Amino acid sequence: MSGSNVNQLEVLAQIGDLDVRLDQISHHVGHLPEREIRAGIEAELQALASEARALDGQIADLERQQRRHEDEVALIEAKRAHNSERLYESHLTSPKEAEALTAEAASLGRRQTEIEDQILDLMEQLEPLGEARAGLGQRQSAAAERIEAVDAAIGEAESEAGRERDEVLGQRATLAAMADPGHVSVYEARRAEARGAPVLGRLIGTTCSACHLEVPSVDYERITRLDPDELAECPQCGALLVR
């Protein structure tokens, strides 16, 4: 398709427009608002997890105390059962021994009540902690669900951008097949060095569209006398001028 019937610089300008479009697609995908939202939820999840760890530690500590007290109560109960057995087997017990056993039974009973009060106290402390932990768990799963939704949105935006990129790349390949390979390589080399600065400009009247400056009349006359397919630079910004 390349030949004198195609305006080579116009083809280059269209390739340039498509490259700008490709940059826009990459920028769009790289700066989706969902990524910031996701980072926010992740920070929230981390805060919730450390809150949960602290709470779990507190709960485990109180539960350990409760188990210790319960074990002690079991021991006391066993001892009390053993004592009353001995007490009722009165033929084996002297009155003095019986008195001692009764006194011990009373003391064990007091001790048991004391520990059972402590257990009740621990259970009272545990109840709100358990509720707080359940609440945290709900907030954690809600945040995880939100991350999933955001990930789905990011995935959708990425595949949409991928489709668009493929389409633009297809158009670009068609144009590149029509373009002067020498022009394309000059353009691509400049574009690689320019890091986003425009390397193509249109001559609109006597003004360069890349730098918006007027091309001095001497240069303007020289450029307009060139072969239409010959590359020319804006004397102000160095952009390749499409005319």
Ligand SMILES: [Zn+2]
């Ligand atoms: Zn310029």
